[in-house]
Amino acid sequence: MSLYVMKFGGSSVGDTERMKRVAKRIVEKQDEGHQCVVVVSAMGDTTDDLIDQAKLLNAQPPAREMDMLMTTGEQISIAMLSMAIHQLGRSAISFTGWQAGFLTEAEHGKARIVDIRADRVLKALEEQKIVIVAGFQGISEDGEITTLGRGGSDTTAVALAAAIKADACEIYTDVNGVYSTDPRIVNCARKLKEISYDEMLELANLGAAVLHPRAVEYAKHNNVRLIVRSSFNYSEGTVVKEEAVMEQGVVVSGIAYDKNVARISILGVADVPGVLATVFGALAEAKIDVDIIVQSGVQEGKADFSFTVALSDQQRAVSVLEGIREVLPYREVTTEDGLVKVSIVGAGMVSHPGVAASMFEVLSKLGISIKMVSTSEIKVSCVIEASKLQEVVKALHTAYNLDTEEQVFVGGPQDRR
Incomplete structure (x- = not known):
């Protein structure tokens, strides 16, 4: 008997009809002879609605109370799904994150998992029950309810699969698997049969x-067999594993983009040792993640350099820089938003020269200036103006031979059995 962890996102359980369909899918998995542990997100837009309501009461609500509020969305989902499974004549039991044994850091809003004490989950499985676990949440050592950050239900599912030594972790979503790019932009995107952990981690x-980065990290570290598939049909989906077979003639596996980008430039700072350590040490202390860093030429002992942060961190980052101006004098700080980071990813790039040049050529033909560039062995990222995002993604998708003749259907039932 195989043990499966099945994770269903908010779109899959968005209303009672979809909830019933998910319950039927889980029962079918059990009928195939498998034990089932199910991780569920909040229904549809519940989390966003809760955040909006909180901000009507308090523009900057306390992080602890936000965690108390937002974890209720998943608790509604697990209870309702358990009820739906009972209606089909099966035994199911729902657990919150803390009941399932998720111990986390005491960091509200973005806690990391410290340990999973899954005794209650394993005991319920021994009793032949279907176990339903709330994603996205846990509890700290001092008894505080915490959340894992947006998308944290993926992490819950993969971490739980590792803890209970599941045979596979299936992530159910509203598309048939992992695609070569966002099928909402390119409806002839290629569904990948398999992809490596490293490629998936870069794309995420x-x-x-389609997957939360921390979930992919957990899967890679614990060698969890990860399968991304549709909750609306019975397509095989995409397998994420250590090494994936590269399709003939395809060097780039996928194209990703990130709209949550702002560029910050520090102008006229002294070109002396320790400058970058001071700047990025202060940003790290404020828990602000920095992505691409570029330093321009030095003139008269003064240098300029730029870096990118999440758009949501832009103002905080500027405040941090203002706070260190006395110890690190500079002429001025400038910011720029309305940007997007477009990236190509593929393990085959290592042994194929000219892949980056092709990307630059595509952008040049579209008349697009590249503001910043970052590279690794398996990816190239360019920061550009956001206005031509869709045009860029489509052109790159075609240039790297990723277009298919099939049309992708997103967000609803298809091929229902």
């Missing part, structure tokens, strides 16, 4: 929303 970090 670079903006692809």
Whole structure:
């Protein structure tokens, strides 16, 4: 008997009809002879609605109370899904994150998992029950309810699969698997049969929303067999694993984009040792992640350099820089938004020269200036103006031979059995 962890996102359980369909899918998995642990997100837009309501009461609500509020969305989902499974004549039990044994850091809003004490989950499985676990949440050592950050239900599912030594972790979503790019922009996007952990991690970090980056990290570290598939049909989906077979003639596996980008430039700072350590040490202390860093030429002992942060961190980052001006004098700080980071990813790029040049050529033909560039062995990222995003993604997708003749259907039932 195989043990599966099945994770269903908010779109898959968005209303009672979809909830019933998910319950039927889980029962079918059990009928195939498998034990089932199910991780569920909040229904549809519940989390966003809760955030909006909170901000009507307090523009800057306390992080602790936001965690108390937002974890209720998943608790509604697990209870309702358990009820739906009972209606089908099966035994199910729902657990919050803390009941399932998720111990986290005491960091509200973006806690990391410290340990999983899954005794209650394993005991319920021994009793032949279907176990339903709330994603996205846990509890700290001092008894505080915490959340794992947006998309954290993926992390819950993969971490739980590792803890209970599941045979596979299936992530159910509203598309048939992992695609070569966002099928909402390119409806002839290629569904990948398989993809490596490293490629998937790059795509997730670079903006692809199909999997949460921390979930992929957990899967890679614990060698969890990860399968991304549709909750609306029975397509095989995409397998994420250590090494994936590269399709003939395809060097780039995927194209990702991130709209949550702002560029900050520090102008006229002294070109002396320790400058970058001071700047980025202060930003790290404020828990602001920095992505691409570029330093321009030095003139008369003064240098300029730029870096990118999440758009949501832009003002905080500027405040940090203002706070260190006395110890690190500079002429001025400038900011720029309305940007997007577009990236190509592929393990085959290592052994194929000219891949980056092709990207630059595509952007040049579209008349687009590149503001910043970042590279690694398996990715190239360019920061550009956001106005031509869709045109850029489509052109790159065609240039790297990723177009297919099939049309992707997103967001609803298809091929229902």
